[in-house]
Amino acid sequence: MAGPDREFPLENDEATLERAQQQILVCQDSQALKAVEREYLGKKGVVARLLASIPQLAPEQRPQAGKTANQIKQAVAQAIEARQRALDAATLEAERSGAGFDASLPPARALRGSLHPLTQVTRELEDLFQSMGYQVLDGPEVELDYYNFEALNIPADHPARDSQDTFYCDEQGHFVMRTHTSPVQVRAMERLTPPYRIVVPGKCFRQETTDASHDHTFHQMEGLVVGVDISVAHLIGAMKTLLRGIFKRDLEIRLRPGFFPFVEPGFELDARCPFCQAGCSVCKRTTWIELLPCGLVHPNVLRAGGLDPEQWSGFAFGLGLSRLVMLRHGIDDIRHLLAGDVRFLEQF
Amino acid sequence: MYVSYRWLGRHVDLSGISPQQLCEDLTLSTAEVEGLERFAPHLSDVVVGHVKDRQQHPDADKLSVCQVELGDGDALTIVCGAPNVAQGQRVAVARPGTVLPGDFKIKKSKIRGVPSHGMICSIRELDLGDEHEGIWVLPEQSAIGRPVDEALGIEDWVIEIDNKSLTHRPDLWGHRGIAAELAAIYSRALEPLQAEMPRSGGDPAFPLRIESASCSRYIALPIDGARPLPSPDWLRWLLLAVGQRPLDQIVDLSNFVMLDIGQPNHTFDRGRLASQGIVVRNAREGERMRTLDAEERSLLASDLLICSGDEPVALAGIMGGEGSKVADDTSQLLLEVAAFDPVAIRRTSARLGLRTESSARFEKSLDPTLPLLAAGHFARLLQTLQPEVSFPAAPSDAGDWRDPAHEIALRTDRVRRALGKELEDGEIAAILGRLGFGVRPHANGFMVSVPSARATKDITIEQDLVEEVGRIHRYGNLPERSMSSVIAPPPPDERRLLVRGIQDRLAGGARFHEVLSYSFISDDMLERVGMSGLAHVRIINPVVQGQDKVRRSVLPSLLTNLEGNRRQRDDVRLFEIGKGYRPEQPSERGEPQELHLLGLVWATPPAAKHARFDDDRLAQLYGVITDLIDSLDLEPPDWEGKRPLPSWLHPAKSRTASWLQEDKPAIVLGELEPGLTRALGLSDDLASDVAVAEISLDALLSAPRRSGRYQPIARFPGIKLDVAVSLTDETPAKAVLDAIEQAGKGVVADAELFDVYRGDNIGAGRKSLAYHVLLQSQSKTLTDKDEQKFLRRFEQLVAKLGGELRKG
Structure with missing residues (x-):
């Protein structure tokens, strides 16, 4: 791999330099360039040998020879560096071209x-209500x-029980699967x-046959506010x-x-249908969607909860979470x- | 309930109010209108024709060839098969292109060689009745060429009102009640109802005895000379509009009175009633009767009967009996109009599954003053239609009823405070007046007298009057306010924070999908998971038979769809946070114990033969749970517990953990019981390794918290070394870990098992465990000497375990 074993000055300096520059220019990668570097600038390279031969020269020739050897060393080093830069630039350029890249390949899963x-919609609403001072029960x-x-002011045999389609848990009717979140x-x-x-x-239950829009198990969110002089106007605001x-x-x-x-x-x-202006299947062409039942808490309910309806009032609402998700x-x-x-x- | 727009017009002037507007206003002030449809819309496509000429069809005896004039000059040729078609008649003509009920499209055709350009319609073809013997002959003065409904003046709209929104309003179960609402909404007058009882003869009153408290009033009116003639058109059209098939005048009037003023009533064939007359009594236990629908009914003592003498002739307020049916030749009638106990009617009707127009009204608590009005209404209408009928005796009117009309003191300030609007006293009084309430000044507002029609149940307290004012004033006219009261910040909600922490950790890094399941668990699944012997809360009226148990545990729910999910995906990871109910330890009030539970399931195809020791479902689910506990800032639990395992767990490959000495483990974890895995359909191509766990949220809530104190970062370099020991299979890995800790007391910063090996070169019944160990001190740099010391001690400890240190 070392260059031919030549003794100084078998070749004149210019020829040496020219040969080196040509070798450098044809290098196509760093590895080849490294080989050329070793050939000329390595420990046993051309320049080293030139320098090693100097003591054998006549004393008057020595300074010139040393100078020449150093010039060759510098010129070769510069040429190598320039070539390396060119090769780096070409490599970057090649990388930038993105050859073989298919932008239509799918992402990794x-x-x-x-x-x-x-859960997602429940969390959102819990956070919203908590920010307004509601606690989650x-x-x-x-x-x-x-x-x-x-x-809840629905005694036995009240016709309103019909619409509740209740699952009973015992023959005596003491226990039911809650039909709404209102018991809370x-x-x-x-x-x-x-x-x-x-x-x-929470989860609620109705004894009814299931189809695409009815399930015997569904989720609701009850709301209750109790305070002094709570009015319909407050309910509307809330x-x-x-x-x-x-x-x-x-x-x-x-x-x-x-x-x-x-x-x-x-x-x-009811709220204006958020999905249309002129009626759609969601609002059954009415532009209104029925969102939630609500009202001022009945005095009998307040009394059942141990509150004096003369002192306290409130509003309540029931939001269908399943429906909202849908x-x-x-x-x-x-x-x-x-x-x-x-x-x-x-x-x- | 169906309401006819034209019918309403009999009670209140609706001029200038479109059916659409009316529906909107009813919805906003009174009750929800569910639908509005044209009555018989095809009657505006069918036009009045004049039969100018009728000739025998040249090729068919029974067909006529008619020239029908439609008012536009030309005459259409129509071939007609009806026997009653005749020259000069006004008839209903469907032209080619018209679509009749039943999606029947009229086309031009040729009938036996004669072209026909339309059809002359019968009543049945227009879906207006059953008559089909001939064509429908219209009144002579009907305007030729006009749509039939317009020509007859029967254009109408059918309004459907949601029954649920009328539950509390017995007064709205007839057209007059709705009309009264409209009168209040539009400030118009309600037309007076002419319903005084006509003059009657001097016969003795019809015998009548009430023996049950469930009947508070019974009016029996004998009628003579009534005949079951066809009803006049005005009556027929109104009944048709609300979906009733006209039958004859007696039946039609009975229906009309009910639909007009909301009071059900019944007519008996007086000739077939016993001489003792009517007895209203409770049924005897097990007594039987056959109702008009030909069903044999078995009765209870709580059912109320109308009897002729002792013979039941009607199931009170619900349905007549077969025995009292009015026959065609009857001329002697007895009209019944009564007030029954709503609860009794409701119970009987619910038990027998027999809901009728009548029972639906009675169970709403009807006004007990209404029966006399209804009897008069019926009698007067019948007399108008059949002037020859007579009333031989004054109506028998019995019962222990009282007028429910009462007074309520209304503080007008309460109205303003509840509605949140400064309404003037005058406006409040005006609204109540329009609704038919009497209003007179009283302390802090008014004394409001509630008319009987509203007084049975609906309007009983001050708040009920607030609603009356609010709805007529319109809720849309109330302002929007934000609440000004100071509310203390809600206390931190530990349970909810815990639930969110679990959900986020599992759905995040652990890549589990959250499931929410039904609370009911099938008998079949209980059988498979071996839980059918345990006590469950039971539903007595399930939707699906065999789906009547409320789950004790969330885990079986997660298994329900495991096979389906494995069919879709190789790697199935599910969790659910939900409740389980255990009835064996009820609360004082009998409530079953409620458990808040987290269930996890992880199923994948079986691990490869030579998979790493920790590449199995159980080890990995164990890792997920350990990480979860760590992420929740809890101390690690004690995994040593040997506690009874649920039946769905692998009896050997499972473990339990607790923090406190409770009688139930906080965590159960293991592989799924192998028999159950197969029973769930996870075999052959779906063969799976399934790890499952159930964790008590209550235990997590009470578990000790980690201190959370910071550990200083080591300042001195540590020594990393690997050690491997070979031991008998029975020696637990924990013993080796303990030996490492002990050998390097105080300087073992980490010890991680990285390989478990079994193979010939270490001997049968033995295993090799290999650990990465990090020795590190907080106070000095460790040296080779420290490492040698550790290894020496470790070797001794391992020897004590009957193992040996593997070298090289």
């Missing part, structure tokens, strides 16, 4: 788990008939000291804030009479929510 869409799914009905209203009144604001997310939180914009709302024995007056709250994601079959199918779950 990022693996992850998922939170149930009901929980209540049992297997509920006493007393809290589910009696305490009186449970909360028994525990807390007014004024207070609460929300209660509901507008709630809808702003859900839909991220102001929606026109309307209250219309609705009958629920545990509120008086009772309302159905609206938000355009889910056309409620039964997907509780079916536990990974193909559904992993989308959220």
Whole structure:
């Protein structure tokens, strides 16, 4: 690999330099360049040998010879460096061209788990309500008939029980699968000291045949505010804030009479359909979507909770979480929510 | 409930108010309108034709060839098969292109060689009744060429009102009640109802005895000379509009009165009633009767009967009996109009599954003053239709009823405070007046008298009047206010924070999908998981038979769809946070114990034969749970616990953990019971390794918190070394770890098992465990001497375990 074993000055200096420069110019990579560098500038390279031969020269020739050798050394080093820069630039250029890159290849799959869409919407609402001073409460799914009905001003044989389609847990009818989250209203009144604001997310049950829009198990969020002189105007204000939180914009709302024995007056709250201007399948072409039942807490309910209706008043509402999730994601079959199918779950 | 727009117009002037507007206003002030549809919309496509000429069809005896004039000059040729078609008639003509009920499109055709350009319609073809013997002959003065509904003046709209929104309003179960609402909404007058009882003869009153407290009033009116003639058109059209098939005048009037003023009533064939007359009594236990729908009903003592003497002739307030049916030749009738106990009617009707127009009304608590009005209404209408009928005796009117009309003191300030708006007293009084309430000044507001129609149940307290004012004033006219009261910040919600922490950790790094499941668990699944012997809360009326148990544990729910999910994905990781109910330790009030539980399932195809020791589901789920506990800032639990395992766990490959000495483990973890894995369908191509765990959230909540104190970063370099020991298979890995800790007391900064090996070169029944060990001191740089000292001690300790240090 070392150059031919030549003694100085077998070749004149210019020829040596020219040969070196040519060798450098044809180098196509760093490795070849390194070989040339070793040949000329290495420990046993051409320049080293030139320098080693100097003592054999006549003393008057020595300074010139030394100078020449150093010039050759510098010139070769410069040429090598220049060539290296050129090679680096070419390499970068080649990389930049992106040869062989297919921009249409799919991304690597990022693996992850998922939170149930009901969990997601529940969290959002809990956070929203907590920011407004509500506390989040929980209540049992297997509920006493007393809290589910009696305490809510729905005595036995009240026609309103018809629409509740209740699952009974015993022949005596003492226990039911709660038909709504409302039983927590009186449970909360028994525990807390007014004024207070609460929300209660949870599972509810209705004894009905399932289809794409009905399931015997669904999720609701109850809200209850108890204070002094709580009015319908406050309810309207709170509901507008709630809808702003859900839909991220102001929606026109309307209250219309609705009958629920545990509120008086009772309302159905409709919001302008957020999905259309002139009627669509979601709002059944009415431009209104029925969002939640609500009302001022009935004095009998306040009394059941140990509160004096002359002193305390309040409002309550029940938000259908399952329905909200379906609206938000355009889910056309409620039964997907509780079916536990990974193909559904992993989308959220 | 269906309401006819035209019918409402009989009670209140609706001029200038479109059906659409009316529906909107009813929805906003009274009750939810669910639908609004044209009545018989095809009647505006079918036009009045004049049969100018009728000739026998040249090729068919029973067909006529008619020239029908439609008012536009020309006459259409129509071939008609009806026997009653005749020249000069006004008839209903469907032209080619018209679509009749049943999606029947009229086309031009040729009938036996004669072209026909449309159809002359029968009543049945227009879906207006069953008559089909001939075509429908219209009144002579009907305007030729006009749509039939317009020509007859029967254009109508059918309004459907959501029954649920009428649950509390017995007064709205008839057109007059709705009309009264409209009168209040639009400030118009309600037309008076002419319903005084007509003059009656001097016969002795019809015998009547009430023996049950469930009947508070019973009116029996004998009627003579009534005939079951067809009803006049005005009556037929109104009944048709609300979906009732007209039958004859007696039946139709009975229905009309109910739909008009909301009071159900019944007519008996008086000739077939016993001489003792009507007895209202409770049924005897096990007594039987056959109702008009030909069903044999078995009765309880709580059911109320109308009897002829002792013979049941009607199930009170629900349905008549077969025995009392009014026959065609009957001319002697007895009209029943009564007030029954809503609860009794509701119970009987619910038990028998027999819901009728009548029972739906009675169970709403009808006004007990209404029966006399209804009897008069019926009698007057019948007399108008059949002037020859007579009423031989004054109505028998019995019962221990009282007028429910009462007064409520209304503090007008309460109205303003509840609605959140400064309404003037005068406006409040005006609204109540429009609704038919009497209003007179009283302390702090008014004394409001509630008319009987609203007084049975609906309006009983001050708040009910607030609603009346609010809904007529319109809730949309109330302002929006934010609450000004000061609320203390809610206390931190530990349980919810815990739940969120778990959800985020599992759905994040651990890549589990969160599931929410039904709380009901099938008998089949309980059987498979070996839990069918345990006590469960049971649903007595499940939607699906065999789905009547409320789960004790969330884990079986997660297994329900495991096979389906494994079919879709190789790696299935699911968790659920939910409740389980255990009835064996009820609360004082009998409530089952409620457990908040976290369940986890991880299923994958079986691990490869020579997979790393920690590449199996159980080890990895163990890792997930350990990490979860760590992320929740809890002390590590004690995994040594030997506690009873649930039936779904592998009896050997499982472990439990607790923090405190509780009687139940806080965590159970293991492989799924192998028999269960197969029973779940996870075999053959779906063969799976399944690790499962269930964790009590209550235990997590009470578990001790980690101190969270910072560990200083080591300032002195450590020594990394690997050690391997061979031991008998029975020696637990924990013993080796303990030996490492002991050998390097105080300087073992880390010891990580990285290999478990079994093979010929270490002998049968033995295993090799290999560890990365980091020795590090907080106070000095360790040297070779320290390492040698550790190894020497370690070798001795291993020897005590019957093992040996592997070298090289």
